[in-house]
Every structure is written in structure tokens, then in C-alpha cells.
Amino acid sequence: QGSLPGVTCYEAGHPVPDAASFAATQAVLDLTAALQPEDTVLFLLSGGGSALFEKPLIDPAELQDITRQLLASGADITELNTIRKRLSAVKAGRFAQWCAPAKVEAVVLSDILSDPLDMIASGPAAPDPTTASQAQALVAKYGLQLSSAAHACLARETAKSLDNVRTQVIGSVRELCRAAETECRSLGYEPVLLTDELDCEAREAGRFLAAILRSHAGEGRKLAFLAGGETVVRLTGQGLGGRNQELALGAAAGLAGLRRAAVISVGSDGTDGPTDAAGGYADGDTLEELTARGLVPHEVLTQNNAYYALRAVDGLIFTGPTGTNVNDIAVALLQGS
Structure with a gap:
């Protein structure tokens, strides 16, 4: 500045x-x-x-x-x-x-x-x-x-x-994950570091995080599952988005119907792909909200058009430039009963 x-x-x-x-x-x-x-x-x-x-x-x-x-x-x-x-x-x-x-x-x-x-x-x-x-x-x-x-x-x-x-x-991403653990703990969550070497297709990472939340739903614990790293996106369409947005959208189907559960994924530099968003957010209502707008997550992902789909349901995260770049972090949250 x-x-x-x-x-x-x-x-x-x-x-x-x-x-x-x-x-x-x-x-x-x-x-x-x-x-x-x-x-x-x-x-x-x-x-x-x-x-x-x-x-x-x-x-x-x-x-x-x-x-x-x-x-x-x-x-x-x-x-x-x-x-x-x-x-x-x-x-x-x-x-x-x-x-x-x-x-x-x-x-x-x-x-x-x-x-x-x-x-x-x-x-x-x-x-x-x-x-x-x-x-x-x-x-x-x-x-x-x-x-x-x-x-x-x-x-x-x-x-x-x-x-x-x-x-x-x-x-590095290790420090990013440590900082996220500290912040989650200060908010009353029990942090669980899954990995600081996340390296797979973004949408599959989203499905995996949603499955983890579904496995632990009903335990009554306030949990934060953390995954740092860098996923990849395989381009099959001509849409707009980024790997963090695809991860969040990939979690939507698995989260459907879960209460007090969400998946958040952001780039540490504040930019996700060629967009103005830092990443994306999905919770138990996201799939229903997408469906009501005629949007099918699988079809959107095939078109690599996560930006517009998440924007339609207020699922984009905007931070602006952060002044650093140490990979991405995804957080899967359960608020307990």
C-alpha cells in the first residue's frame, strides 16, 4: 500500500x-x-x-x-x-x-x-x-x-x-496449520490436524472432508478437522473457479442435511484461481440451495464453474490479498449438539 x-x-x-x-x-x-x-x-x-x-x-x-x-x-x-x-x-x-x-x-x-x-x-x-x-x-x-x-x-x-x-x-503450510489449530482452539473447537501435505483432486478432498464430518456427527463434540496443502483441478470445462472453490463445492453433497457442519477452504494468499475470491464454503444447506437454483454440483464441477455456483448461494469467501503465500488450508467444522 x-x-x-x-x-x-x-x-x-x-x-x-x-x-x-x-x-x-x-x-x-x-x-x-x-x-x-x-x-x-x-x-x-x-x-x-x-x-x-x-x-x-x-x-x-x-x-x-x-x-x-x-x-x-x-x-x-x-x-x-x-x-x-x-x-x-x-x-x-x-x-x-x-x-x-x-x-x-x-x-x-x-x-x-x-x-x-x-x-x-x-x-x-x-x-x-x-x-x-x-x-x-x-x-x-x-x-x-x-x-x-x-x-x-x-x-x-x-x-x-x-x-x-x-x-x-x-x-510454510506447517506454520499455517499450526496457526489454524491455535485459532480453532481459541474458538472452543478441538482441532484435529489430518495432514499438512494434502495433494489430490480438489473435489475428492471435499468429499473426503464431508465424509469425516458425517462419521463424527452426533458425537456432541465441537471438532475442527484441518488439512493443509495444495490440491489440483483437472480442467474438463470452460467455467470459472479455483481449487478451493471446487473443494468446497465437492463437499456439498456429503454435507447435505447435516446440522452445524461446514467445510471451508481458502488460499493463504487470498486468491483462488483466476478469481477475486480466496476460496469457498459449504454446509448442510448448500446442496438444497443449489438445487433450488437449478444447479447440480456434479455438473457444475464438470464445467469447472464453481465460482458462479457458490456465488449464487453466498458460498464464496473474500479476504483480499493477504501478503503471503504458503499453500491452502481446508477446515471441516462440527459445532456439536
């Missing part, structure tokens, strides 16, 4: 890099050109950097197309980054190599399960343990359409070690 002395801010595209991403990255490269051994680069990194910090090794339009192909395929974030780090002049440790012989102090907010440094923003300052053969196998797995130039990039091996980088992770 406002300018910072000595700091230039660039707004760029996400999840697909755009011209602003390329311009911002070039400005960083210009700033760090011809550094000396006594120089130190303070590199602040968070989720979203794969799109925001980018200098393509192939035609930019093709990079954008490959990114869209991967997003539509249902590939998870590590698969996505295994491909795109090889198509970039600043990922897979290449930014740290650019800065050499200067030292790089990397401070990281992790948005990837288990905090793998090579995958957070595709590892601009981290060695890359993945291999060219793994990248090529993903091309075959998802039937990606690539140019010969892109295939050539994937065939090149990346840096397996770096000697000018020191890194510390200062935030």
Missing part, C-alpha cells in the same frame, strides 16, 4: 507469466549484472515466483502455451515445475549462477509440500535434483505439444550443486 523508498515494484502475471513478468525479471538481471565476490544478493522468494520471475529460453508465447497445457492437464506443482524450470534462464539455480561470484542469501516462504527448495518458484537459487529423463517422461505422460527448441531445453541437465547460496525457510 504505497511506495517503499529504494524499492521498485512490478505487477506481473500469474499463474501464466506475461510480458510484465519478463520485463520485471530483466530488471532484476540488469540490477545484478557484473557482481563482485564481496557483493551479497538478498533474495526474497515466495510461491508464485515461477510465473512472476521468468526469462524464457524459448519463445515466450510457447512458454505460456506449455504452462496452460500443464495447468489444464491436472499435473501437480512439482510436475509443472520440473518442466518449466528447464525452459527458463533464471530457474533451476540459474539465477544464483548469474549472480556468481557474489553470495546469495535466499529467504523463502514455501508454498510447496515438504518445502523442496528446488520446487519453490522453480528454484532460482537452488540446485535441481530432477533429471532430463523425468522431464521428458512428463511430456509423454500428459501428451504435451512442444517445439524442437523446447525439447532441446528439456534434454539439458541442470545444476546439481551451488556454492554461493545460503537459504532459510521462514514460513
